Amino acid sequence: MKQQQKDWTAIARMPKFIELHSKKxxxxxxxxxxxxxxxxxxxxxxxxxPGLMKIRIVGRLNFFYFFCLLEFAMIWGIAVYYTHKxxxxxxxxxxxxxxxxxxxxx
Numbered sequence: 001m002k003q004q005q006k007d008w009t010a011i012a013r014m015p016k017f018i019e020l021h022s023k024k025x026x027x028x029x030x031x032x033x034x035x036x037x038x039x040x041x042x043x044x045x046x047x048x049x050p051g052l053m054k055i056r057i058v059g060r061l062n063f064f065y066f067f068c069l070l071e072f073a074m075i076w077g078i079a080v081y082y083t084h085k086x087x088x089x090x091x092x093x094x095x096x097x098x099x100x101x102x103x104x105x106x
């Protein structure tokens with residue numbers, strides 16, 4: 001069985017592929033920046049604002065522990081948001097790109 005070779009240069013120039021790639025890249029870059037800022041804010045605050053981190057919120061739970069729990073919640077939120085956005089926006093656009101690629105291969 002002989003497989004057809006794809007013209008990857010032509011695929012990379014397709015308007016739908018360019019749209020998919022640019023929108024997904026900007027979306028992922030935004031999520032990466034948000035996650036990185038929150039992630040690196042914890043050690044920065046621990047080093048430069050130890051008084052803030054020692055403030056008790058509820059019982060033995062101080063701001064430092066609250067911030068750590070917030071990071072876990074943020075990561076789960078990003079994962080849920082990415083899954084939703086991927087299922088509702090990126091996957092249909094990917095199917096359109098694949099349909100155009102398969103239409104051109106026939």
